[in-house]
Amino acid sequence: MTTPAPIADPIISVRGLTAGYGDVVLLENVGFDVRRGEVFVILGGSGSGKSTLLKHMIGLLPPQSGSVAIDGDDIIAAEGDARRAILRKIGVMYQSGALFGSMTLAENVRLPLEEYTDLTSDEIELIARMKLSLVGLGAFTGHLPAEISGGMQKRAAIARAMALDPMILFLDEPSAGLDPITSAELDALIKRLARNLDVTFVVVTHELPSIFSIADRVIMLDPRKKGIVAEGDPRKLRDESDDPWVRQFFNREAEPVAA
């Protein structure tokens, strides 16, 4: 198992994380850092623990052991207001979008602003419209999530995640279930936001085109080793990795099956 070298002043620092469900351990003693401002991709095959790792990084699940520090503060140990303060630094786009179905897109984006700020309703409306226009949905602010396509729902979910201008945006499988063109549009949006906003992106995906398009750095999870097997620039890993499984993954080769 690979343990990436520590980074000075990381925005996220994961140390000794062991996680799983019940008696099943998916990740064992995982540790890595995320640099400020980079697009960091967590990749691996199905069942490798990518989404589980993400859920631990955003504090949704308690790990069996280990710590996750967001901008220096441990999200796992924090409670109450301290936890809320850490959560304000992050935004999350879930795989399904997880937009509130009974609210319009604008109301979805307004929600965190209404809860965390004392801005007037008009001011909040303006910010919500701006966030939605940033993801190309300025003309759909009054639509319900069910009235727009899957790709648009994911963009709206990014807009909601950005409502409070977080330091880190977590995206869980942004390309899942989208056609190649919509997926490429979403990748372009992520690149544009990463370039223009001072935001660190942590993206969970196994879509190779997306990885090569958006990632500055990746870590790769292997379910057999219950941890990280590779770390670095995805192009270099594809071309130069010593690990046959890593090369196999990047070259989309099937596991050899006994005849």
Add this chain to the structure above:
Amino acid sequence: MAAKYGPGTPREQALMAAVAISDATDGRRILALSGRLEATTIRGVWDESRRAIAAAPDQRVVVDAADVDYCDGAGIALLVDLIQQRKAGDVQVANLHPAFETLLQQFDAQALGHDLDPPAPRRPAVEEIGVITAGMGEDLRQQIVFIGETTAALVYALLHPSTIRWKDVWRICERVGADALPIVALISFLLGVILAFQSAIPMRKFGAEIFVADLIGLAMLRELGPLMTAILLAGRSGAAFAAEIGTMTVNQEVDALTTMGLDPVRFLVTPRIIAALLMTPLLTLFADLISLLGGAMTLQSFSIPFVTFVHEVEGIVNFSDFMAGFVKSFVFAILIAGIGCLRGLQTTAGASAVGDAATRAVVSGIILLVVVDGVFAVLYFVLDI
């Protein structure tokens, strides 16, 4: 002798599978399969072949497939199963058509047995009872935690009314209250009519029809009005709360709230409990009035005028009787909304999870209502209310 399996005409018989069992001079048992080995034809052949192998434990077995005309996946499964009956090499398949042989070679009969997950061990009865008890204990613990969280959220909401999402409250009030009026009206009217009829007929024999008004007044206001309204709401709104929040849980909307730092209890549970607290007593009053109306209309046919009915009810039902029922409706409201929301938040993954949550909300809601109603009955008796 070859045994043909399955009913049918001679033409259909030609499409059947058959097995002929014999013993060769060298001591091997021969199972000669013939016909079409497919899912619809091999049932009898399968049993017969297994029995033949089991009956000759010391003989090597050859499955002769020379006369097999057709073999699909089920037929291959039959051959694999026959090979698996003995250790490797003791059962051999011979003369299988090359096309079917290729299919059979896709499977390693011996490895297939090892690759399968072992069947889950059956737990002893005592352990099973322990697991179920632990599950009930965990459910009770979650309910206690939930009661604590909900109470804290309600107290906070009362102290900070501006934090309540009133828009949600009014929307839910409409669904819980206004939308439930027709069904509450129908059931309570019929309840009043049925109660009046069922009691007036025997009481007429004693010339005591007038006391039916007393019975309906007391029974509806103290007991049946609040309880029937609450049971209707448990089936209607409790299930709706569980399904709505359950769907939000499955769609990760509850996770989204959590990672925004927003408390799902304050966001999802508080508005529903407040709406239920506002609407259930009103619906109970409405049910009381409609059921009295039903009773009064029925008694018209027993020559008891409306005015007499009202006068009789006024005489027997006092304020404490009314309050005894009315107070219960507030407690029932909290139970219905609380259990509905809790079951919604407990929803797990999977297609049936939301349905299960709604079902559990209704079942636990009704059980709790009846139990708490019983507690109230004892309490009122002790307090002489």
